[in-house]
Amino acid sequence: MTVASNGKSQSHGRSKKMRPPFPLARKFPSKLERWTYRTFNGIENRLWPFRPSVFSSSLIAITAYNIRVPTNFLMQSIPSFDNKYLKIVKTLAVSFGVTYIPVFIVRQLLCYVYFSYKGFLFEDPKKPSLKTKIWGIFRKFLSFVSPPQLESCDRLLPRMPVPKLEDTVEKYLQSIEHTMNKDEYNIVKEQAEQFLKEEGPRIQRYTKLYSLLVDNYVTPFWVKYAYLYGRSPLLINSSVGHGDLFEDAPATWAYRAAHIVYIEYMSHLAIDKQQYKPLGEGLVCSRHYQNMYAVTRIPGEEIDYRDDYGISKYVIVAFEGRLYRIDMCDENNMLYSIDDLSKIFYELLNRGLTPIEDARGKIPALTHDKRDQWARNRKKFFLENETNKKALAEIEAAVIFISLDKEDYGHDSQKPEKLSHFLLNMLTGDGTNRWVDKSLNYVISQNARAGGTTEHSIADGAEFDHILENFVFLDTEYLEYPPIEEQKQIEKIDESDKNKLKLSRELEFDVNDEMASEIDRCYEAHLKQKDDLDLASLIFTEFGKGLIKKCGVSPDAFIQMAIQLANYRVIKYPQLIVIILLITLGSRQIRLDLRARFR
Template structure:
């Protein structure tokens, strides 16, 4: 068939319609409106998949029947009275209860079958079991009544406490290629004693505790791993990200307006529960509430997360000053992109005339201090000063903290990788005084409009961060696409338009230098944070030879393949196998976070040794690689169904401390440091076709190495065309070098792929 020029090509894929991932609200809700929709959401979340409207209709119909038939069997079972009010109440309660019976039955069925069943993870997709097919039919039926963000939260099962004996055996298996024989024998002896003695009692306590909480791990995890931590948040706890391969050309005010508009809408969508849940509600979604307008308040011994609900302003750091900028007017009308652009234009013009110099320009440095010291300074310099306390409240209640950086050399250029290294490192560390480290989310934009961010990790984990970022990218590139630069320029007039139209301008926060000690503390914190940032050794990798598509053709899981490449690289870099951490999702359970996937095992070590053995044939290496990848996938599935090792032992360790029980086995486990900390950033929405729109591929994220002599590696697949992997370590460590590891990693990827040619 010949297709004439200009005619429709029947083979060509249809363009996906551009649909916003959340509503484009025009109005900021009043307090009354918030109460109304929160009440409705609370009712719906307790009734889904039945809508409150249908339940109300059923209850009304039943009540009408009882009024028309006052002598029916059900009413006769209840005491009869002559009081009209009591009779009305009786019929109302009976009608509401009767209408809820089918709702209750449906929800029990969903809770104990649909949400509890995990067999589909292990079935052959081509020949699923009968149970899996039934489960699939239920899922198809539920698609006609899609849940809201947290509609399924109460239906998710509680995370199970794993079998103690199995987990001890798994742990010993995971370390046998890492520790020496004498140490392994000692730990094995400790494990056997643990099973016979203190382990039984601690396991019983864990099972009892799990009966009285939504998740036996999560509260302990957030409290003892994050909130009790006294180290500075930046680098040690925070996660950073950068934007796309190439951003659309935009004026600085226009790009800033996009960031504020998108994130304010995203915040409101989460608060209203209009965010589409991942996995159609199969995955836990309770931690989304902590993404915006949340502040980690420092304490002397433990921090506290304060959630301000939905907020109508952002805090902006520009030229050393901090500003409050509302994204709506005083009557709640949301500003358009053009109006926000004009407000930013006025702010940039004004800031050029009133830059902040001296200690106050570095006020944010105080938040980068150790948590106990920042707790004291926060009280002395802010809470005890009326003006500073008011400014602090505005900053801490903001949707996010937005830094306008003065650098202009952040970028991704294949021929100048040092630009991306600097970009990513700056997102993680800041410059010593340009992050409000307590905020759940910091956005940073430089003069050339490159944008990234820093996220406080105690609030949530990777899946929430990924979801937020993918929605941001889609909104920024598809829904709110940029106008030509000529049209953008027409909106800018040195702030004149914003003033003429009566828009609410950004308000400069007034902060006083309380005393000389405050000046000293600001400078100390700035220098300390800057020194820590300069110690970070960052090697960003955008591997453009191929992506996950080629790995799938090799018959391997893309994540497992990259993990084996990392194992091969670290073995060559360090000459040994090391403790390796990869987070695995346990989102199938209520109020869940992550589990540790221990990458090192018998299969991975055999593969690495085969790659280093010149006598091994290519076919044998391929066989061992596939076996190692399969083992990795199976470990991941075990973690997904609550059979992981480390969170279980973590809870037992916390309980042992709480009950004063000595456990040499648990002490040994938690004295072992994760030399290699890795994380895979998955694509959770699939909204952007990264093979078609290569420039719209997200470069990814990074985090600091967990140990001072180790590595941190964060990677993602940019469609089928690239692998983005960002490696961090510390210059002060003599045994690590991020760029050296980067070379070994790329070499490993190439060697492994070439085996399949």
């Protein structure tokens, strides 16, 4: 069953018991509506596990009591005022204090007792300790009585601890001991001992002081120096590739595109409204979710920065060298249904325009460049040209960037190279079909296969996986596809549809000779990098993460050790070529993350 934007249902065989992981919106919120729900959510997150309705009712009751009995103990404990306005302020202050103190105490207990408990991480789940059992019972009770919103628990999570300097240095030396020869290791060990005696203690004091002022002293430095200061091209070096399921989607090209865009847009609005269910009932920080959609990494000559555009009404689509804007709602802000979007994509795919094969059809290649050079080109060719500046603004504020790819991707057990080719293209693109700066790029092939690329500075594996898990559920279980022949009938567009729907609009660019030369240079440079990348895929089903956990090792650590072992064997035995770039552990979903965040 496909849920239409007008609230009606289009029956496609969905089970009535199915529920989406988050509400599917019907209308794009106005500025007032967005301000209202964001304000309400902000208040609720500062009161959780108490609800605003409970808090406000208590506040009103206590205020009424203080007005009715102004001689009570609390009112008498504060000096009286002759001024009537000061009396009102006094009454409200006392009432608010009395109402909020229990909230404050409960939240502090949750922070320093419930959320700080980590014993369950180190115990056998089949034989938990009494502490863990009590903690687990309380967790279920809390989640049932007051289920948190996406960001309800973020302010209650414990601060990132500062480890002992000696322990950090010791673990570092242990981690490199077997990757260096004896002489190299002794040099590093001597430098480490010198660091402990000289600048180390001073830096440690600064770190402890800084950690008292923020709840996480690591993330800002990590994002800044590990990502935003990086000057290398993002594709291959930093960005993450991802793919959909092994099975082919039972869909036409246009209908599959409509499905994907609809789901991702619902996800975009649900995150903004904090209707996403938080991981672990709030045990995992969720602040990165706001970076997933309508966010662009802006290049700088020395350091990049991220620009968050809030919520957006449209996506940008690349097809045959042209870029198009596709709106997600009509003039009345009513969101289009999947069927409506399929008509819009069908019209775009069948517009019959000649593909652009020269530099004008490769404009996104400029984003594949080194970050400092892209920053200079962005300023010269876009910000200083009114036509291109307008197009750039639309691209950077879009929810996601979509590429409609004429290649056929997929998986064939008899031809494993087919899957490797698919994943390689999800990671690298073809040099023209990714706007690299966008937080999320999606690729939809002619045979309805889907994948894409994610800019890595916005988030980590946990958020990516959560988004994709919800996507897979909605795509395969909740919003089922009608038969192919029915899809073909649905997506056909007539004159009444053209009058009712906002069809895709092509973005205009002004490409001069200098810009064309830079586009060609960036394109050729990216092709060289792509050709220099070897990727082989392995679909491994003999065992999965469950068995690995029984061995007392995390799946992430297991894969990283496998990669290190492969590297060791390559170095020790040059005649062996061992490439492990993708391992899928008992999962339906293919996941590629070159930073070794494999599931």
